[in-house]
Amino acid sequence: MSHFERFVLKYLGAFGERIKRKTLPPILTYHSIDTSGSVVSVSPGEFAWQMRYLKEFGFETMLLRDYLADLSAKRFTSGRVAVITFDDAFRNVHEHAVPTMQEFGFTGTVFVPTAHVGGNPDWRMESGLHMSPLMGWGELGDVLERGFDIQSHTHSHRSLAALNAHEIEQELEQSREAILTNLKHEVDLLAYPYGDHNDTVVDQLKKAAFKGAVSVEFGLNPPGTNPFRLKRVGSAHFTSHAAFRACLWGMYGPLLTMKRRSK
């Protein structure tokens, strides 16, 4: 990141804190809470700083399902709200993120790839990403009891865009069955593995009575956003405290556009 970008971020974050009374609720995406420094990791200390920041500036959290219900009913969420999501259900989320969030009265939504519960994120092997164990059903049940929500991240964590309609249907069904059997919990939301989706995937989700799905595309969701193409704000962008603040106040998007144009 250049000095100029750092300067702009600092300015935008500070501007957001002072001027903006409210912002569109960002859906924040986290994966692993560890100290590996990988692009999809946030350290426990940094995560705690981010949660403290939310609390300090009067943010409340909303479960994705409640946020989506409001969005669909065109009820506009007012005030300072953040929707916090965790993809892959890493055990370190149960260990670090959940207790920290509880301390501040926050909740979040955990997306589980059900074939890998209690195992390892094998799909990360190829990309050389940090390997860390995933929660077992006991931990997932505990997360649910603490007021968090559990939703689907498919069964196998394959890219849905690479599968045919029947295979997609099976992914959704198996994942839903596993969560219902093990947690007695109904799911109707999905996080697309790798963010990959297309019209066939969305059609299958609707057929299976899912209510919405989150991608990994950066952005906020203004009223009228398609619930099956919800954008999020990924932790990979939280490269500094200033960047986190700019993301939270909805002021990171313009900088990103500027960066893309200059490439």
Ligand SMILES: [Zn+2]
């Ligand atoms: Zn994933």
